[in-house]
Amino acid sequence: MPAYYSQPAAANYSSPPPHAQKQRGYRICDQCGQVEAPAARFRLCGGCMVTQYCSQECQKVHWPHHKAICQHTTSQIASIKQHAASGYTNDENIAKNLRKFCSAHTSLLCWVGFQALQLKRVPSNIRQHALIIDLAPHSHPEGHRRFSVVSARIVKRNYIGDALVLADIQRRDDRCRQNGGIGALVVLVQCAGISQVMPIEVDPPSKISWDTREDWASVLHHFVESGRTDFQPISTTPRGIYYG
Ligand SMILES: [Zn+2]
Numbered sequence: 001m002p003a004y005y006s007q008p009a010a011a012n013y014s015s016p017p018p019h020a021q022k023q024r025g026y027r028i029c030d031q032c033g034q035v036e037a038p039a040a041r042f043r044l045c046g047g048c049m050v051t052q053y054c055s056q057e058c059q060k061v062h063w064p065h066h067k068a069i070c071q072h073t074t075s076q077i078a079s080i081k082q083h084a085a086s087g088y089t090n091d092e093n094i095a096k097n098l099r100k101f102c103s104a105h106t107s108l109l110c111w112v113g114f115q116a117l118q119l120k121r122v123p124s125n126i127r128q129h130a131l132i133i134d135l136a137p138h139s140h141p142e143g144h145r146r147f148s149v150v151s152a153r154i155v156k157r158n159y160i161g162d163a164l165v166l167a168d169i170q171r172r173d174d175r176c177r178q179n180g181g182i183g184a185l186v187v188l189v190q191c192a193g194i195s196q197v198m199p200i201e202v203d204p205p206s207k208i209s210w211d212t213r214e215d216w217a218s219v220l221h222h223f224v225e226s227g228r229t230d231f232q233p234i235s236t237t238p239r240g241i242y243y244g
């Protein structure tokens with residue numbers, strides 16, 4: 001199964017910026033870990049069109065570390081396109097719509113992964129486990145709404161057999177911990193033999209005010225089925241309960 005990166009994100013990175021209400025998730029610079037602000041949009045790597053940087057300097061510094069995974073991602077996408085061009089499948093559209101899905105539901109996927117792995121209670125789960133969300137395609141005019149959730153399950157992280165992707169997740173783990181976080185949470189979103197790997201860098205649980213919820217699977221179903229992209233985690237803080 002081709003597995004490649006989509007939309008690296010951060011879960012509650014440090015403190016949510018004031019504009020968080022309108023954001024779909026925090027994008028972080030893959031070199032320095034800085035969170036994107038609306039005033040200074042990040043640039044995408046022109047090769048893989050996945051990895052993002054706060055500046056040209058960060059992109060330059062990062063290139064020697066990024067080169068291998070960049071070429072890998074590019075070749076995975078090319079092989080899906082080639083497969084689709086052969087006329088047997090519409091894999092290319094599925095890959096494109098999966099990227100739209102991950103982008104539209106970034107905050108939801110970060111929160112669901114955090115709850116499913118019970119990271120508030122057992123932060124070390126982040127090292128061993130990953131969440132897989134299996135989707136089934138159906139027709140809808142909007143790309144990000146062309147999927148239904150079939151199942152969501154926890155697997156060992158080494159379910160990802162791809163050594164390059166695993167090495168890159170390890171690199172994000174290390175960097176996230178150096179910056180005070182607990183590591184990179186891995187969420188895989190799969191459909192029709194295509195697997196998108198979403199690494200999510202997670203703050204220490206003490207900094208995350210999200211309530212622990214057992215009903216994450218039904219929340220996931222609800223937001224995906226209804227096409228709502230305004231998900232915000234419920235948080236109980238000393239000042240009260242915040243519904244996003
Ligand atoms: Zn940077």
Ligand SMILES: [Zn+2]
Pocket residue numbers: 045046047048049050051066069070071
């Ligand atoms: Zn790249």
